[in-house]
């Protein structure tokens with residue numbers, strides 16, 4: 001196989017992603033990026049140089065063996081590629097769509113030094129989608145250990161932890177406050193980026209691993225974390241309740257009608273299907289001219305959802321410049337194509353209202369970039385005398401979130417200064433047997449980091465319960481099926497796993 | 501408590517108090533054990549429904565039930581009035597939500613409930629009574645026919661004043677009249693709890709403000725998740741902004757900006773009106789099912 005590939009012999013251009021045309025897609029909720037065809041994937045897989053030093057693997061938060069799965073695609077061994085990815089990543093179809101690849105694997109890809117980097121994310125999604133279509137699932141034979149593990153929150157962190165603990169032979173129950181599992185993947189990220197069916201398939205796989213989902217369960221209030229350990233018979237607990245509690249700026253006019261958080265807009269639209277009102281009962285009343293404050297993924301989602309709900313104009317207001325915008329590059333690009341207007345270096349100072357207490361505009365001021373701040377980004381400073389108004393009837397805040405307070409309010413868990421759960425390097429909290437990870441520990445981050453945290457916590461929980469640590473998965477000497485599921489078969493005192 | 505455990509949220513009893521007010525007892529043993537006065541639940545009647553917050557009117561750990569008293573005013577509650585019969589199930593019930601009411605060492609407490617606030621103030625009255633406080637109840641109804649739970653309140657209140665808008669029972673007038681009467685007879689009231697429509701709570705706050713009596717109200721803004729995630733339920737309290745679902749629902753009445761609350765409650769009124777009209781039309785047409793035809 002392609003041993004003599006060089007930067008000069010590989011296909012030079014990155015294979016474009018087939019997409020819905022911008023004009024059409026800006027009015028529907030169908031997926032924007034349609035996914036690689038088999039031909040697309042084969043061409044793109046040829047672009048991988050199979051670098052011996054594998055910079056991409058180090059760039060991946062969970063260390064997917066990227067060259068090896070790409071090689072499998074090139075060999076047309078798609079099932080093999082799926083097996084390689086799912087060694088480390090539970091959700092290829094999800095991560096292929098939503099990871100910020102440009103700042104992870106693709107950002108350090110060798111090909112990217114000269115040409116455009118290998119489209120690792122698109123290839124990963126190709127494999128994930130094929131697995132869904134073909135119904136592939138790696139269901140191990142799991143010998144029950146008798147341990148019971150409770151997981152709080154069904155976002156990517158909770159899902160990843162649940163999968164690992166179930167594979168280790170534990171009885172796993174996932175508690176979710178909302179009426180459907182999936183966390184941000186379900187209520188936040190819209191269908192045109194990540195269809196709900198993709199998440200449902202992944203949840204269903206977890207069910208087949210034996211994981212039980214208990215929705216409509218608000219942990220902390222229905223029962224506490226302490227009760228889970230002391231009274232409900234859980235040997236270990238993982239908390240992955242995510243960041244919630246959207247921030248507002250505290251400028252005048254924020255309680256006017258027409259001001260809302262991106263989380264509210266997205267939850268009404270995605271989870272509650274307000275876009276199908278009145279067939280579904282949840283109302284939304286989308287604006288005709290919508291201003292979204294912020295330039296992260298959440299902001300891009302809010303802008304693009306607004307267009308799809310019928311807004312004539314969707315305007316992004318961000319106080320720094322495009323270079324500092326935290327959203328995935330592709331999302332900003334897609335938003336622009338769909339007709340979103342960007343007002344970079346602009347900061348709101350007041351939401352303006354009419355006599356009915358409805359939004360009629362947003363007063364802003366221009367900013368310029370000054371000295372770098374603590375985050376290393378140049379600090380925006382207001383330009384004196386630069387105030388101006390943007391006419392609009394809806395203002396959506398997407399400027400970040402604070403820690404969800406419920407678990408903190410109801411347990412003795414140690415929190416940090418900002419209200420996030422404090423953990424050590426093993427993701428252990430201040431209560432014995434209780435671990436935490438994802439946005440509730442780090443603050444708003446990414447899907448893959450939350451998933452990585454769920455898996456890291458699972459490793460610690462297995463150690464705590466005296467189960468064999470799954471690092472063995474990666475040991476070269478382990479037999480193949482043990483590599484995949486974590487345990488050399490037959491090892492004493494540990495879960496024994498083999499393919500069913 | 502979800503499809504996975506095979507449990508459902510069964511309505512075990514229903515009682516109608518008037519043409520708009522009805523009570524549901526729902527089987528939920530874990531919540532019946534965990535619930536405390538002042539907390540609320542979020543209910544979804546069916547899979548296409550909206551999530552609506554309802555304050556817990558009662559909970560019985562022995563029977564394993566929670567009690568909700570609902571006023572059929574909008575589309576969802578009207579639909580619930582029609583569909584939620586004993587033996588049927590609800591799509592989702594989650595709770596108990598919110599910070600439980602603070603039941604402190606107050607010696608004499610005034611509990612005021614008006615309209616849809618009558619039932620939610622009951623657990624608070626009972627909690628204070630169990631705590632050894634002297635409890636004076638003031639209940640407000642439209643008229644004699646709309647009255648309910650007088651007996652339950654008599655069971656926990658040392659004194660009960662009923663007010664009706666038309667004077668068909670008790671005092672004629674609003675609950676504020678009842679409050680004035682109670683405050684005149686008991687100048688030593690330490691604390692007041694008022695639950696009802698925002699206008700009523702606002703008026704109650706003005707009755708106690710000059711007397712500097714600590715007054716707590718339970719706020720009912722529009723909610724979606726009830727977990728602090730959407731900020732739809734934010735309310736202005738003093739100089740700050742709070743999320744009623746996780747920072748409340750109880751707040752100091754003298755700090756609450758009621759005008760802001762009322763304006764924000766009207767946020768979806770046009771859409772709500774549209775939904776209700778469509779629904780009524782589908783009922784008038786004799787359709788057994790709502791317009792979409794794809795429910796249930």
Ligand SMILES: Cc1cc2nc3c(=O)[nH]c(=O)nc-3n(C[C@H](O)[C@H](O)[C@H](O)COP(=O)(O)OP(=O)(O)OC[C@H]3O[C@@H](n4cnc5c(N)ncnc54)[C@H](O)[C@@H]3O)c2cc1C
Pocket residue numbers: 097098099100152153154155156157158175176177178181182183184185188189217218219220240241242243266297298299301328404406407437438439440444445446447448450727
């Ligand atoms: C609109 C939006 C777009 C995004 N886009 C991207 C993207 O493109 N790429 C990317 O990598 N990241 C993106 N992110 C960030 C990413 O989604 C999060 O970092 C990730 O989902 C965090 O996962 P988590 O498991 O920690 O928490 P969450 O996904 O937030 O899940 C937490 C779950 O816990 C539940 N819960 C909370 N409290 C309780 C309780 N007391 N009891 C029971 N359950 C509870 C919640 O209801 C929720 O379902 C986006 C986020 C948003 C909001």
Ligand code: SF4
Pocket residue numbers: 047048049050051054055056057066067108109110111118120
């Ligand atoms: S860095 Fe790029 S070219 Fe090298 S192995 Fe990884 S994906 Fe292939």
Ligand code: FES
Pocket residue numbers: 722723724725726727728729730731732733734743744745746
């Ligand atoms: S209802 Fe969403 S934050 Fe309170």
